[in-house]
Amino acid sequence: MTPTPSEPLPWHDEADVLGVRVRAFFFDPADVDARPDFVARQLPILRHQPPRLLAPEGQRRSYRAGGLLAQPDAVLAHGDGLLCLAYKGGDNRLLEPAHWRAQWRVDVMLQSIASAMAVAGDCQQPTAALWRGVNVLCQFDPGVAVLECLATHVGAARHYWRELQSVSPAQLAAFCEPRLRALPGLATSAGGTPAAVA
Secondary structure, eight states, rough: OOOOTSSOOOOOOEEEEOOOOOOOEEEOOOHTTTTTSSHHHTTTTSSSSOOESSOOOOOOOEETTTTTTOOSEEEEEEEEEEEEEEEEESSSSSOOOTHHHOOOBHHHHHHHHHHHHHHHHEEEEEEEEEEEEESSSEEEOOOOHHHHHHTTTTHHHHHHOOOOOBBHHHHHHHHHHHHHHHHHTTGOOOSSSSSOOO
């Protein structure tokens, strides 16, 4: 049965990863990548009331919240809020539906959340963080501890990376990941693969 707008989205799996509720929707990339419409390709879980791109496909604009500066791959208006979508680069592996938790990269998740924070702060609208991989679409619902860690460490991350004006979501994620892994209660739900350190 095709869900109506009032019904929950048909996520295939969900898990708590380092204080973030991750919802995953798996798809056949050969089928989805061939679709002509941007939303159908990037957000294959949405079938009703498709969101509206705020900028033409391929044009990335900047969003700033304090010292955090992000250029998401796409921002879409949907209902009373926004969707902040990352889909370029990051993790180009096929994730196995039965083992995706073990394959998960926490840095990709934290970058997506940080980007959504910048969009929400800039636009003053509730913003959902989404990431579209090769064969999976994920939504991230961060807990209070994660949001507080990211929000309160922007200045320290900027100092660490020696950035005078602003820090990127990738820089903030790299700075905050070890701090989140050290928080009591979050380490037990960490899962995923730590970011590679250059």
